[in-house]
Amino acid sequence: MALIVQKFGGSSVADAEGIKRVAARIAETKRAGHDVVVIVSAMGDTTDDLIDLANEITRTPPAREMDILLTAGERISMALLAMAVNDLGVEAHAYTGRQAGLMTDDRYGKASILGVVPERILRTIQSNAVAIVAGFQGVNVHNDVTTLGRGGSDTTAVAFAAALHADVCEIYTDVDGVFSADPRIVPAARQLKIMTYEETLELAAHGAKVLHLRAVEFARKFGVAIHVRSSFSHQEGTWIVSDHLSEQKAMEAPVIAGVAHDRSQAKISVSGVPDIPGAASKIFATVSAVDGNIDMIVQNTSISNPGRSTISFTVPQEQLTEVVDALEAKKEEIGFVSIRISEQIGILSVVGAGMRSHTGVSAKLFETLASLGLNIDIISTSEIRISVVLPPESLDEAARAVHTAFGLDADTEAIVYGGTGR
Amino acid sequence: MALIVQKFGGSSVADAEGIKRVAARIAETKRAGHDVVVIVSAMGDTTDDLIDLANEITRTPPAREMDILLTAGERISMALLAMAVNDLGVEAHAYTGRQAGLMTDDRYGKASILGVVPERILRTIQSNAVAIVAGFQGVNVHNDVTTLGRGGSDTTAVAFAAALHADVCEIYTDVDGVFSADPRIVPAARQLKIMTYEETLELAAHGAKVLHLRAVEFARKFGVAIHVRSSFSHQEGTWIVSDHLSEQKAMEAPVIAGVAHDRSQAKISVSGVPDIPGAASKIFATVSAVDGNIDMIVQNTSISNPGRSTISFTVPQEQLTEVVDALEAKKEEIGFVSIRISEQIGILSVVGAGMRSHTGVSAKLFETLASLGLNIDIISTSEIRISVVLPPESLDEAARAVHTAFGLDADTEAIVYGGTGR
Numbered sequence: 017m018a019l020i021v022q023k024f025g026g027s028s029v030a031d032a033e034g035i036k037r038v039a040a041r042i043a044e045t046k047r048a049g050h051d052v053v054v055i056v057s058a059m060g061d062t063t064d065d066l067i068d069l070a071n072e073i074t075r076t077p078p079a080r081e082m083d084i085l086l087t088a089g090e091r092i093s094m095a096l097l098a099m100a101v102n103d104l105g106v107e108a109h110a111y112t113g114r115q116a117g118l119m120t121d122d123r124y125g126k127a128s129i130l131g132v133v134p135e136r137i138l139r140t141i142q143s144n145a146v147a148i149v150a151g152f153q154g155v156n157v158h159n160d161v162t163t164l165g166r167g168g169s170d171t172t173a174v175a176f177a178a179a180l181h182a183d184v185c186e187i188y189t190d191v192d193g194v195f196s197a198d199p200r201i202v203p204a205a206r207q208l209k210i211m212t213y214e215e216t217l218e219l220a221a222h223g224a225k226v227l228h229l230r231a232v233e234f235a236r237k238f239g240v241a242i243h244v245r246s247s248f249s250h251q252e253g254t255w256i257v258s259d260h261l262s263e264q265k266a267m268e269a270p271v272i273a274g275v276a277h278d279r280s281q282a283k284i285s286v287s288g289v290p291d292i293p294g295a296a297s298k299i300f301a302t303v304s305a306v307d308g309n310i311d312m313i314v315q316n317t318s319i320s321n322p323g324r325s326t327i328s329f330t331v332p333q334e335q336l337t338e339v340v341d342a343l344e345a346k347k348e349e350i351g352f353v354s355i356r357i358s359e360q361i362g363i364l365s366v367v368g369a370g371m372r373s374h375t376g377v378s379a380k381l382f383e384t385l386a387s388l389g390l391n392i393d394i395i396s397t398s399e400i401r402i403s404v405v406l407p408p409e410s411l412d413e414a415a416r417a418v419h420t421a422f423g424l425d426a427d428t429e430a431i432v433y434g435g436t437g438r
Numbered sequence: 439m440a441l442i443v444q445k446f447g448g449s450s451v452a453d454a455e456g457i458k459r460v461a462a463r464i465a466e467t468k469r470a471g472h473d474v475v476v477i478v479s480a481m482g483d484t485t486d487d488l489i490d491l492a493n494e495i496t497r498t499p500p501a502r503e504m505d506i507l508l509t510a511g512e513r514i515s516m517a518l519l520a521m522a523v524n525d526l527g528v529e530a531h532a533y534t535g536r537q538a539g540l541m542t543d544d545r546y547g548k549a550s551i552l553g554v555v556p557e558r559i560l561r562t563i564q565s566n567a568v569a570i571v572a573g574f575q576g577v578n579v580h581n582d583v584t585t586l587g588r589g590g591s592d593t594t595a596v597a598f599a600a601a602l603h604a605d606v607c608e609i610y611t612d613v614d615g616v617f618s619a620d621p622r623i624v625p626a627a628r629q630l631k632i633m634t635y636e637e638t639l640e641l642a643a644h645g646a647k648v649l650h651l652r653a654v655e656f657a658r659k660f661g662v663a664i665h666v667r668s669s670f671s672h673q674e675g676t677w678i679v680s681d682h683l684s685e686q687k688a689m690e691a692p693v694i695a696g697v698a699h700d701r702s703q704a705k706i707s708v709s710g711v712p713d714i715p716g717a718a719s720k721i722f723a724t725v726s727a728v729d730g731n732i733d734m735i736v737q738n739t740s741i742s743n744p745g746r747s748t749i750s751f752t753v754p755q756e757q758l759t760e761v762v763d764a765l766e767a768k769k770e771e772i773g774f775v776s777i778r779i780s781e782q783i784g785i786l787s788v789v790g791a792g793m794r795s796h797t798g799v800s801a802k803l804f805e806t807l808a809s810l811g812l813n814i815d816i817i818s819t820s821e822i823r824i825s826v827v828l829p830p831e832s833l834d835e836a837a838r839a840v841h842t843a844f845g846l847d848a849d850t851e852a853i854v855y856g857g858t859g860r
Contacts, residue, residue: 032491032494032495035495036495066514069454069514069518070517070518070521072454073454073457073458073518073521073522073525074521074522074524074525076524076525077521077524078520078521078524078531080531080532081517081520081521081524081531081532082517082521084513084516084517084520084532084534085513085514085517085518085521087513088510088513088514088517091506091507091509091510091513092488092491092507092510094506095492095503095504095506095507095510096491096492096495096507098500098503098506099492099495099496099499099500099503099504099507100495100496102496102498102499102500102503103495103496103498109500109502109503110502110503110506112506115581115582159537160537
């Protein structure tokens with residue numbers, strides 16, 4: 017008998033039929049003899065509909081009231097799901113974040129979890145019932161409801177799995193698990209059986225739609241085993257575990273776990289920067305002052321223009337205007353000559369814990385890209401990742417070629433479903 | 439400067455436009471220098487939509503989870519209304535029933551108010567902000583949300599008005615106030631300026647769509663002055679106050695406050711009942727055992743059948759089958775001969791605190807009905823009410839004639855709007 021935390025996203029509970037299907041899965045797990053704690057998101061588009069309603073009322077909703085509004089979504093889905101599970105003859109009780117004991121700070125809309133005091137959840141489990149908990153929400157010291165922001169429901173699930181010392185945190189989605197690449201671009205993508213927290217973090221941070229970074233970081237911190245799987249089938253999905261466990265379980269795993277692509281970044285090149293100490297730091301201080309989120313950086317010293325260099329870096333597209341404006345405002349102080357921007361760039365990343373012990377990964381990557389006639393613009397690396405900036409129109413072709421070159425291609429094509437909900 | 443509790447029903451906040459209109463009214467009251475506490479219902483049909491959703495899931499929803507589900511409606515409306523008031527430059531904060539301190543017993547779906555501890559509401563008022571409180575909901579000792587059932591939002595408003603010692607509890611609706619009769623049936627109905635709690639209770643209990651009995655009883659108990667008025671205009675509505683205040687304010691008030699009609703009752707006549715002590719009590723014990731709600735009773739001793747009598751009484755139509763079945767099951771024990779039913783009857787009631795000091799009311803009523811050639815079937819009276827059972831098809835005509843006979847007709851026709859929400 018295990019203690020299992022199951023998290024179901026908005027697309028899994030989008031309508032009465034979906035709620036009943038999820039309830040059947042929960043009842044089945046409970047009947048198999050396990051203790052079950054369920055985290056559920058709002059139904060389908062409920063949260064977006066509520067945001068639209070707020071926008072009809074005001075352009076500047078107070079953050080506290082916005083969180084009160086948005087948490088109505090999980091309130092509805094958790095109540096309906098509890099009803100559906102009870103209807104199958106399995107006792108289940110629904111709890112808000114507050115009732116379940118999820119304590120947060122008071123940053124409405126993006127609250128951080130301070131702790132979980134799952135007293136009622138433990139009592140529910142001990143009475144042999146299923147606990148259904150609203151994802152995405154908690155309570156602050158003022159006794160007011162807060163929302164956790166992006167990835168909040170996944171993070172809620174991992175937090176409860178950690179607090180309850182659960183055996184596994186199952187994240188249900190509408191795909192079979194995590195893939196070695198986006199199957200819509202790389203049809204030969206294979207489902208990964210196991211991956212490390214670090215691999216998952218690197219893939220998620222570089223464009224792969226896996227789990228939210230925040231949930232994975234939480235899982236790594238508390239050693240929560242995550243199982244990403246489909247709510248439509250019973251087959252094994254993808255396990256996300258510690259490096260240590262991963263190696264034990266998959267001695268023969270490929271060096272590269274997966275290939276991620278990202279089209280959401282823009283590039284800013286600041287040229288004619290005086291080649292003196294402190295010039296670069298002035299640029300990055302300026303970007304940082306407007307919360308610009310820099311991913312990759314490269315500095316080139318120009319031969320034709322000695323004493324001056326070009327500093328290029330990437331930022332999310334939605335921050336482009338603000339960052340450029342901030343830099344232009346400090347043009348004289350920094351002393352650069354001009355700014356050039358690429359509104360969209362492509363970033364291709366290969367990620368794998370095996371890189372630590374295997375050499376030749378970068379050589380094979382550059383060789384593959386060269387064979388496609390692609391120029392690499394910027395390169396950045398971590399211990400288990402290599403990322404390169406490419407022309408966005410070549411990104412798909414490059415992803416397929418690299419995927420093949422690293423021996424990741426599956427024998428059959430992956431089946432592609434829709435989105436994955438919050 | 440007064441402390442004003444304002445309650446807005448679901449039809450007043452049915453959409454963004456309605457919410458903004460209500461917000462403007464609140465802001466205006468606040469800017470006039472008053473302290474304002476607002477009670478708000480769920481938007482339009484939200485509650486019915488949530489009930490439909492639950493019905494799609496199960497025919498037997500757990501009561502606790504049903505209340506969690508339904509309270510999502512007020513959560514949404516209170517958050518949006520607070521946003522709208524803030525948008526007008528008046529600080530406002532939204533509170534759930536729990537946050538506002540409304541404590542109830544744990545009868546989910548029909549909870550009774552145990553008390554109000556309006557600490558946060560008082561702090562909000564003291565900080566010069568408007569408090570917006572979810573109607574219809576509270577919290578029980580288990581820290582679980584409960585709903586108050588029918589009339590819950592009106593009752594919430596009166597409860598907060600009592601707890602806060604408010605100067606007035608304004609109940610906003612889509613009509614101008616309480617009328618001397620239903621204007622859809624009696625076009626000459628006049629808006630009442632003032633009425634007593636007792637008159638309101640008698641009218642509401644006998645078919646008039648005024649306030650919910652429960653809210654009026656609460657107001658009477660705690661001496662809360664109610665002002666029923668339109669959210670579409672600024673004119674004075676109807677004040678509901680104590681007998682004492684009512685007499686002071688309206689020395690010249692007519693004897694009769696209003697005429698109510700009711701088509702929701704059925705009549706059961708049990709004939710051939712042995713004319714011995716205890717026979718009637720056996721009948722009413724049987725009806726009571728199935729929670730039958732008897733309003734009017736008459737007993738006739740038959741001349742043609744000595745030693746036997748006929749006992750007739752009224753019950754709500756939806757209880758008819760159950761009550762008749764219960765009686766038939768005890769036919770031998772009670773000893774009656776047969777049961778005759780009228781599936782629909784009409785009940786006309788005239789109500790007025792002036793009856794206490796004026797004679798001749800019943801004479802005038804019967805004279806008027808006789809002039810229409812109407813036979814009166816059953817009669818019942820209270821200190822301030824006379825009700826008669828009439829053929830349902832004659833009810834409208836009788837209501838108009840009685841309204842005229844008691845001098846209640848207005849000079850102009852009343853304007854009729856739609857329903858009034860929860």
